[in-house]
Amino acid sequence: MARFYLHDLIAFLLFYKGRSLFALLGIVLGIASLVFIVAAIEGSRLKADRIIGMLGSDTILIRSSFGSRISFRHIPMKLTMEHYRKIGTIEGVRSVDYFYVKKMIVARGGFSKHLMVEGFTPGTLEHFGYESEWGRFFQSKDFKNFAKVVVVGHDIVDEFFSGKNPIGKTLLIGKIPFRVIGVYKRKGKSPRGTSMDERIMMPVPTYRKFIQAEYGKLFAIVAKVSPQADYDRVVDDVKNILNRTLKPDDYFLITPEVIRKFLSMLSASLGIFLGIASLTALFVSGFVLSNIFLINNRIRAWEIGLRRALGATKRQILVRILLEASVIAIAGAFLGTLAGFASVKYILPLLQIPVVYPLESFFVAILFSMTVALVAAWSPAKEAAAMDPLEALRRRL
Amino acid sequence: MLIECQNIVKRFKTGDIETTVLKGVDLQIEEGEFVAVMGSSGSGKSTLLYILGCLDRPTFGRYLLEGKEVGAMDDDTLSHIRNEMFGFVFQAFYLVPYLSVLDNVRIPTLYSKRAKTKKDAVALLEKLQLGSRIDFMPDQLSGGQKQRVAIARALINDPRVIFADEPTGQLDSENARNVMEILKNLNEEGRTIVLVTHDPVMAAYATRIVRIKDGQILSA
Numbered sequence: 001m002a003r004f005y006l007h008d009l010i011a012f013l014l015f016y017k018g019r020s021l022f023a024l025l026g027i028v029l030g031i032a033s034l035v036f037i038v039a040a041i042e043g044s045r046l047k048a049d050r051i052i053g054m055l056g057s058d059t060i061l062i063r064s065s066f067g068s069r070i071s072f073r074h075i076p077m078k079l080t081m082e083h084y085r086k087i088g089t090i091e092g093v094r095s096v097d098y099f100y101v102k103k104m105i106v107a108r109g110g111f112s113k114h115l116m117v118e119g120f121t122p123g124t125l126e127h128f129g130y131e132s133e134w135g136r137f138f139q140s141k142d143f144k145n146f147a148k149v150v151v152v153g154h155d156i157v158d159e160f161f162s163g164k165n166p167i168g169k170t171l172l173i174g175k176i177p178f179r180v181i182g183v184y185k186r187k188g189k190s191p192r193g194t195s196m197d198e199r200i201m202m203p204v205p206t207y208r209k210f211i212q213a214e215y216g217k218l219f220a221i222v223a224k225v226s227p228q229a230d231y232d233r234v235v236d237d238v239k240n241i242l243n244r245t246l247k248p249d250d251y252f253l254i255t256p257e258v259i260r261k262f263l264s265m266l267s268a269s270l271g272i273f274l275g276i277a278s279l280t281a282l283f284v285s286g287f288v289l290s291n292i293f294l295i296n297n298r299i300r301a302w303e304i305g306l307r308r309a310l311g312a313t314k315r316q317i318l319v320r321i322l323l324e325a326s327v328i329a330i331a332g333a334f335l336g337t338l339a340g341f342a343s344v345k346y347i348l349p350l351l352q353i354p355v356v357y358p359l360e361s362f363f364v365a366i367l368f369s370m371t372v373a374l375v376a377a378w379s380p381a382k383e384a385a386a387m388d389p390l391e392a393l394r395r396r397l
Numbered sequence: 398m399l400i401e402c403q404n405i406v407k408r409f410k411t412g413d414i415e416t417t418v419l420k421g422v423d424l425q426i427e428e429g430e431f432v433a434v435m436g437s438s439g440s441g442k443s444t445l446l447y448i449l450g451c452l453d454r455p456t457f458g459r460y461l462l463e464g465k466e467v468g469a470m471d472d473d474t475l476s477h478i479r480n481e482m483f484g485f486v487f488q489a490f491y492l493v494p495y496l497s498v499l500d501n502v503r504i505p506t507l508y509s510k511r512a513k514t515k516k517d518a519v520a521l522l523e524k525l526q527l528g529s530r531i532d533f534m535p536d537q538l539s540g541g542q543k544q545r546v547a548i549a550r551a552l553i554n555d556p557r558v559i560f561a562d563e564p565t566g567q568l569d570s571e572n573a574r575n576v577m578e579i580l581k582n583l584n585e586e587g588r589t590i591v592l593v594t595h596d597p598v599m600a601a602y603a604t605r606i607v608r609i610k611d612g613q614i615l616s617a
Contacts, residue, residue: 004503004506004507004515005507008496008500011500302491307504307508309452310504310508311505312480312507312508313476314473314476316507389452396489
């Protein structure tokens, strides 16, 4: 009997498919944006975790500010070796390293490309968790001898060496030949969505000699805090040292807390904007659904009268109409979640937020759409249930 | 006594104008009778039928069903009576357009505690020579077939009384005769039939004719 009941109900919704579809559409839109918000918030959290994971939860990264020029080619580097040395003396700092980044033209054969070239101290490579796959990493002799050697990622191998082992082969960086001595294991995409396997690293002395002669200036400093030390106190000490010689916008500190705050602010503003949009869509869809059910009452009044004549009670009519709305709500939640997941797939990468498909958003969707549908259908359902059976029968259009 | 009406008055109000459609109707119907309520248009015959079928309530007067006062019954009880004790056949068939013939017949079972199955509906349709039409949609049927589907629907819950409001009004004479034969057979099986018609040919199928004019019974 339950099967026949459901068949009867769905047959009705399909028969008046234009109106059912219209009612469904509003819910789908509202739910899709709701699912998108949940995914964006969860994706931002994941992004924060990934960045922190890469950086290390015990790490303080101090970077020179881009200032008004947002370009890796001309970064006004205000950090100095003096800062580096002083930060190393802070109580609780376990280790301190530094590195440089510059965008350069890299060429081999007839192929060239603008790529990030990084100057690393031995500690920085280790710090960021690079592991050797082919060849080796830098040795102390490379640092002493200003060796023109580089370690590259797999994308470089694919682009410049057709995926073949490049050890011993050369790359031209700014017209200077460098020998590839190692390839690091694949690292995948960064939280910003860029490949982390398209990087070229060289020892810091080599970088200073051939790429950028900035001996006293640094692009970034990485400090590791010992587990016993008070992390916040160390951050304050770092700031004190920097603020003695720098303006606050000459540098910025990246700590797990800053990353979390920034990404939660980003997801919160996204959440507010889309939250308003989705609630508006759900409100409008509720209004549309309510009116569609009122129109249905006019068109099917005779049918409601017939069902009453055949024995349906007022309550059974009320429940029937609320169930019709619920079917629309469930279908809307399902399709809305699918549409939301589709938007997550295509839009989140544009926002550089990792793609996540939060399954719990389906339950949020069901809850919202059911609430909207039941509230919207309540009044039409009451109206239908209260119809006088005989009068309703006579209202056949 | 199955049905007993005492001094039934029914008034309708449209704006400021009040119309008295039934003016003190007294009527008794025994179980197993085939009663034709005959009268011209506007005589009040359909109003009387719907009051008897518990689809409407009288303004005044008493309606006793098996000796029980219908006026004292609540809406759910009346729904229950309509579902299990009564069956309705309307002039306009009232078949639900989005359900098949079989599903239209099954509608009353949705509201019934009686365990009537799909098989019962099929058997009923076969009995009414509609066995080959069970999966048809209403718009694929002729008028006569539609009315036979409506009769099957009225019978699905095995009712004791069938109320038929001008059931042949939209049918040609051959189909009208078929429908009346079916009602006659149902009466012979023991069911009480209350038929409303203006057509003396159809009324002739009944065992008793009640004539009504201007809301009053002329002969019962």
